[in-house]
Amino acid sequence: MNVAELRAKPSWRSVKSHLMTGLMGLALLVVLAPLVSVLWSISSRGLGIVTSAFPAFFTAEIPQISRAAGPGMGPAIVGTLMVTLGATLVAVPLGVLGAIYLHEYGRAGKFARLVRFMATVMTGVPSIVMGLFVYVMWTLRFGYSAFGGSLALACLMLPIVIASTEQMLRLVPDHLREAAYALGTTKSRTILTVVLPAALPGIVSGSLLAVARAAGETAPLLFALGLGATAYNAHFFDGINTALSQQIFVNATSSFAGAQERAWGAALTLVVLAFSFSVVARVFVHARRR
């Protein structure tokens, strides 16, 4: 047998290889099928209500009569933005400062290692546990409010922000720091004026990804916001509030066509919101690379 004959005759080995390649392609289809089905459902069923009642779907209050058809989701959109913004204001400064400690001060010290380890542990805490925790610590004392939801989401975001920020600080070359020290700059000033600006795009993108995740969380909000809010509530620290994810959950268990329509519309809004956060995050990553 010469080489040409070997090539010409497809052996079991090459058939098997092609077969496995085919299976990999099949796996890809298996993944893409639900993605397509989900995106198709939310766009086909969500776009209906969003466009037929535009822009009322985004601005009108939620119907108090849940079996009624029609818009809107205004208070839930505002609620999601409020709760997420609040969580960001709590978690990002804390997380960035914590990461600064870990990378610029603690390094491989005992305390820094402990915090790093515990941050990993914290990433694994189920969101419903965070929700219960905030209910016990905050809501039972101070009542329902958007802020309670922010606290729960902030607990979920904190370890993610710490981890991604530390990663970014690690990428800042040491010669930048050394140059600043050589000019007599103090450590804190070096960090604030040299290290942070260098790492900023990465930090922003990491935080935005954490925000995108937090915006879609439902379980922690179930306990903190209270049920039944249909009107706008601009008071951050007071009174029941609502969010898109909560509205989807509540309306998903409804048997009324109108309510289910609103759930799809809310899902479309929430997915677009989460996607735009992650797209913006990506833009920042590219900005950093450039």
Added chain:
Amino acid sequence: MNRLAVALVVFAGCGGKAATDTVTVNASGSTFQKAFQEVAIVKFTKAHPGVQVNYGGGGSGKGRKDLADGVVAFAGADSPYKDAELTAAKGGAVLYFPILLGAITVAYDVPGVDKLQLAPETVAKIFQRDITKWNDPLIVADNPGATLPDLGIVVAHRSDGSGTTDNFTKYLAKAASSVWKLKSGSTVEWSPDTQAGNGNGGVAQIVKSTKGAIGYVDLSDAKASGLAYAAIKNATGAFVVPTAASASAAGDGIAVDDKLLFSALDAPGAAAYPITCQSWVIVYANQADAKTGQAIADYVKFLVTDAQAELTALDFAPLPKSLQDKAIAQLAQLKVGK
């Protein structure tokens, strides 16, 4: 720039004004009466623009618990407090205001079956899984002449503590006492191979989306969800379809105690739908905060008077005249700002 600043100040001013003038009344509880509450709130806030009422649902159990914890200003409930629960209530004595009567339907989804009749014993056996097929001889016996498919029964019940569950199981314990083994209460120990949904809507959704499903859902929600429901054999032996009128018939001549507590279940009349239940709002008798207290008192008064006219359109039955008079008389016991 200047104009923006002015706009901001005006905006802030509006926010502040709204905050001081609006009274917010939060409530939670029975999903049985939720449809009525939703309509009543819309009508009430039109006449009282300074009051915002939020009714969160969540089940009677949640409503009673929230009221006892002082988290809400009033609760909707289909069954009253147990004495032990009441001693833990933060705000002292409570008043029960009956607001409506309504039928609990036995809703089902069986292809090709648009009429179904069930005796209480059959219902009991279905819900405790003694009967697991739609063509079981017992169901056939209740439906002479009907063709029933060889289809497995999927039982759907409530996952949350519910006054609807409480009344439904109380009914079975009373009307099918020889058969029913699961006791009664706002939660009971269902067989593991049954499904549960949150609220009347959750059960309705399971029934609607599952072939062969059966569940108990209030008439108002069942009708609005487009479910089919069974005629149930009442105490006189007649199969009665749940309607606002047959629920109303169950309310004729009910015995009511001085706290306005009563039960319309398994009522004696020939036209009475047997699984008819009642729903109350529960409020604290002493409302310390004058503003909120007045808003609550106004709203409760509205529920037992003008709002009664809204009930029939929602497939509920209004209170019988004698009961309504007692409820109105009880308003005097609601002390505001003292």
Added chain:
Amino acid sequence: MIDAAALRGRRDRADRSFRGLAIGAAATVLLVLGLIAVTMTARARTVIGELGVSFFTSSRWSPADGLYGALPFVWGTLYTAVIALVIAVPVSLGVALFITEVAPRALKRWLIYAIDLLAVVPSVVFGLWGVLVLSTVLPRSFLAAGVVLAIMIIPIITSLAREVLETTPVADKEAALALGATRWEMIGASVIPHSKGGIVGAVMLGLGRAMGETIAAALVIGSATGQITLDALAPGNSMPAVIANSWGEADTLQRSALIALAVLLFAMTIVVNLIATTIVQRSMRRARGTV
């Protein structure tokens, strides 16, 4: 007049207070975890004191009788997570291998982007899809919950596995191909052995995520009480789902029981995550060592 010493003193103070601020921020992690452990365990003790070990061993959950047995919920959590893994692991590995070994460069970027997109879809949206679309073909059950959980953990496992697979040294792969190996044999001979540890870690992280996921499971699992069965088409319940569904109306003892469930869930997910993190870190370190 400010002299140099005073200036340095002020600068030192600023420096020290910034450091203190940073330490404080880092310590919040410990504070929150400590508070969770202390407050939650304290509240869980009520039910453990009342029922003892039977909380962990009993399969009866009947609030009306004051009976709380966690077993069916633990079973449901583990069973749905295992179903999710059985579906997600082969699919994720297939996709990860496709992306790293098969896909042309241009397609590769888009695939990575699509997987990332899947990861951003909120779980409640999958829940909505599960309850209104999937349930028309697959009724609420352990299997339905497993399928939805699988869809949710596939992006996590895929992207981690892809990162690990990409650390395989090109020299190793070329060596296998030079010896006449087919693509699949090359994967089996050099890519998989090199990445085994990292893949196991990725799977464990997916498991941890599946166990803690609440909303999607709560919507499609069927909320049956006391169900312990291998029948994947039977309705069941999981720990996070029962907490979400029955917290509202629970009395003191039941709330304690639900918090005890949360503590148990917390402990289970942490164990799984710690094992996962250790494996991932070790294999990443080894991978970097060989490059």
